[in-house]
Amino acid sequence: METRMGESSSNGIMKVMVAIDESDTSFYALRWTLEHVLNHLHRQGTTLTDPDEAVGESTAMVTIVHAQQPFQPFVYPAGPVVYPSTTVIEAVTKAQNENTASLLTRALHMCKERMVKAETLILKGDPKEAICQTADDLHVDLLVVGSRGLSSLKRAFLGSVSDYCAHHVHCPILIVRPPKETKK
Structure with a gap:
């Protein structure tokens, strides 16, 4: 079954x-999605006056996710393995949560x-x-990610979240590239 923009495969609400x-x-990418994708969906549906009452009236539901990399509590210097103190681990975890x-x-x-x-959802692990x-677990209708515009060489060595998602996610994906800056 093909799902077109504005249509949802489940309960009439498109999950983005x-x-x-x-x-x-x-x-x-979030701003672009709100302005272009969701404005399109809202023009097809009803006008919202209160975002807290949007469910049931809206044609889309947005889930914003942020993935936290797990803290690696050890360091491999030239010598033996060094483990940070509990205070350091707690400080890093607190900073991650605040961020x-x-x-x-x-x-x-x-x-x-x-x-x-x-x-919103906070994800743990490799982004x-x-x-x-x-x-996949949420059965979203559209995944949106930003693109940093890495060169093919950097993408090969560093990996790219958007590139990985494009090849591994089981739903349509929209990769949003920011406009190129104009040089003066």
């Missing part, structure tokens, strides 16, 4: 998942400005795998 991280490109909360708050604020109902697994 947007993955964000600290980069401006991921927030550009995640800040990112998700910023994303929810963007959705609220557009009168779009959104929920590439966690995003694909969650998209």
